[in-house]
Amino acid sequence: MRNKYTLSLMGTFIPNISVDCVIFGFSNKCLNILLTKRELRDEESNKILLTDYTVQGHHVLQGENVNDAAIRVLKDKTGLEDIFLEQFYTFGNTNRLVKEHDQLWLRKKFPMVSDHVVSIGFCALVDGSKILPDMQHPETTWIPISELSKLELGFDHKEVILKALDFLRQKIRLEPIIFELLPEKFTISQMQQLYETIFGITLDRRNFKKKIGLLEYIIPLKEKQHGVPHKPATVYIFSQEVYNLTKKEKLDLIF
Amino acid sequence: MRNKYTLSLMGTFIPNISVDCVIFGFSNKCLNILLTKRELRDEESNKILLTDYTVQGHHVLQGENVNDAAIRVLKDKTGLEDIFLEQFYTFGNTNRLVKEHDQLWLRKKFPMVSDHVVSIGFCALVDGSKILPDMQHPETTWIPISELSKLELGFDHKEVILKALDFLRQKIRLEPIIFELLPEKFTISQMQQLYETIFGITLDRRNFKKKIGLLEYIIPLKEKQHGVPHKPATVYIFSQEVYNLTKKEKLDLIF
DNA sequence: TCAAAAGTGTTCGGCGTACACCCATGA
């Protein structure tokens, strides 16, 4: 799959412009990021030269819109389409590829890319229940954000992920994108757990429920959970239409 | 000045990556944008072929960080340094340069640039009282945002400006960047007027004052206005230090 | 003395926060 671009279309991608997608998903009460394990072995000794993780990225193709490149990467790496995907920052420092590990990797695998690659960072949000159990890309895995500090990351991808997380936290306060991370039908406590994992806080259940109860666009269904060993919870849906109709421009001048 | 890059250093800039700076300033109770008037005449007939406005932009140089390119453009076009300057969006559509006017301009003036230029948009905020009365660049002028819809704008710069304005409005709700647009010493009603022009609203003076009065980091001086034909107002300063010490992470889950 | 903007206080309602007990289900 990846060969499609690195081999047969070699020369048709733009050598100095790429996109990087930080893909967030919610499962197991955790916010996770989809990362690719990178491993480089010496051809003779078969000794491991480097092993670390990177986010999903690729160069923009000749004649391709930058935003479309991100859509393409997402589809290639996860099979997902039509999900939340937005730019959050562009990484343009000249030293982003100069670490020894990364140079080694690039010389071996991508000798044609430029020394100074500008990368547009995208943030994608996916419903955790859509995680493919056995992907075409066995080297990609979900990592809880709480594990991030323990991981070795390639290029400037640590910074990329931190900026993406920042973006997510701020955006969530401004727009109803939290639902992009939840299944279509969700319970109030799933939603609460999601907030808690994103912000690293704990919230009072009663107050949370009261607040959600005031929002007309979060609609309870008749349906309940089943198969749970406790009182089954009511399931809710988010209505974008009701949201559009009822949202009021509240402009807190607070900063 | 501009020739420095377009002529003597021709070939040292990256043909497909540029920065565009949307520079906001506050004066005359208005939020203004610094734009450059563009005019192209036919060499024989001297007839005007196109006339419109653009934001301040330039290509990134070989070996230059993207963020440094923005700093350079800002300095070259306004003489200003050390002011608020942040990325807000990257414009990467393949059709951003294809309007007939723009092609005409590029063929004549910048034949060496690529067909597909990705441009990183930056938002700069300057104290309106620092506006140079007679600039080195007579073709640059401040335009109130209320006049924007009447102007002809080059390339995709209408979209660029609208995205910058959006960015400014959201950022102001999250961080104390409003002060970047005000003189060091300001009155409460200047601050109020600034909010009013940015958001296109009107606010109640008493409530506004009360709110500002609660913020420890907006500090009244002994000093008053003078030379005004009415009761002189108290002047205030913003203290970044007090802000850092007293800000509390308020996290409204509201969206 | 006039025009123009500055300064000031109260009331009301809504929303955030703190906090504890009973309920329904599967194992």
Add this chain to the structure above:
DNA sequence: TCATGGGTGTACGCCGAACACTTTTGA
């Protein structure tokens, strides 16, 4: 019957919104 998480109500305090009259200055 037990463990697990679901569902619910009250009291308090803060802050945002509405609203009108007096004060100071330069012209």
